Amino acid sequence: MKNGKGAVDDRVVGKRKAALKPDSSSAKLSKKARNAKKDPNKPKRPPSAFFVFLEEFRKTFKAENPNVKAVSAVGKAGGAKWKSMTPAEKAPYEDKAAKKKAEYEKLMNAYNKKPTNPVNDKDEESDKSKSEVHDEEDEASGEEAHQEEEDDEDEDDEEDDD
């Protein structure tokens, strides 16, 4: 409404770095993942179309700019070009990103599964050696991998141009 996007677009950047960990204890973290939660299977966020494009762009950019050193240079250049690209050009990238999202959802499903040991009220590893059998495979079957790759992708919605 009143906000629309202007307020958000004002300065979206600048806070990602606000996640500084006061604890200087040896912590292997990139920046925000410092917390190292106890989630063993936490799925990482799939790369957006922009990142997919960036992956390729990086090679191109570095190929023509071997002198470039800062990652920010590629990011800026990539972002500039990204906006310069037409939706049709980003289409293939978005398509790939869409697939990543689908996989992400799947991973989330597993992550959501949360192994609440149905057997043990309090201790879970107490008598693990007692009756630890493979009681897996209940569902998770019939998972057909849909690797459909539209060969005939006719992008006709290309702008008529002027």
Added chain:
DNA sequence: GTAATGATTGTTAAG
């Protein structure tokens, strides 16, 4: 020597 930072946009999850 290790770890964080910088910069881009998008996407998702939570509030």
Added chain:
DNA sequence: CTTAACAATCATTAC
């Protein structure tokens, strides 16, 4: 609806 933060990358810097 809105905010916040993270996704890759890599040289450089800081302690």
